[in-house]
Amino acid sequence: MNSKLIAPSMLAADFGNLQRDTEMVNNSDADWFHIDVMDGHFVPNISYGMPVIQAIKKHATKPLDVHLMIEKPERYIEEFAKVGADIITVHYESTVHLHRTLTQIEDAGCKAGVVLNLTTPVSVLEDILPKCYMVLLMSINPGFGGQKFEDITYDRVKKLRRMIDERGLDTRIEIDGGVTDKNIKQLVEAGADTFVAGSHVFKSEDQTKTIATLKTLANS
Secondary structure, eight states: OOOOEEEEBGGGSOGGGHHHHHHHHHTSSOOOEEEEEEBSSSSSOBOOOHHHHHHHHHHOOSOEEEEEESSSGGGTHHHHHHTTOSEEEEEGGGOSOHHHHHHHHHHTTSEEEEEEOTTSOGGGGTTTGGGOSEEEEESSOTTOSSOOOOTTHHHHHHHHHHHHHHTTOOOEEEEESSOOTTTHHHHHHHTOOEEEESHHHHTSSOHHHHHHHHHHHHHO
């Protein structure tokens, strides 16, 4: 069984103190940095691009998990790899030739994954699953941080876990949106193993302790 990983979302970090928050994650029990890239087209919000990722990478000592919420992500794969992405996930809904895009990510030297929007059936991944290092299930509607976790996610995780196990794969299942200390254990029980936490971490009084709590709950 995959070890359970915590990936704080830098979208919720203090951009006036980005180096400080990057070093906090370095020194915490977190496993990855989660980097949300939004283009204002695929999702209504705009976040950040290559220069900010490069700035994080300069100080990061843990892998960068780059989640592309952009239209036609295949246009920028090589650039994201060059500025420091270790894992790149693209939305199933954002690219016409998904297999080609995942191959492009692998050819750029990164691990490749697919993201599904909240109501996209997990069954669409049946043929592409063996090529996925990870599947990210959105547990909110993508585009903005701080949203409430949607309970339909639990059944979606269970369905995806069955698909992975039936094929004997070790594909990771990542959850993004509204993950807290109140629902992480239930998500683990459903079959998830990788957790993005943004507001829950960065708006807490003791960020390092919050990450440690999530890590302990996920692995207990």
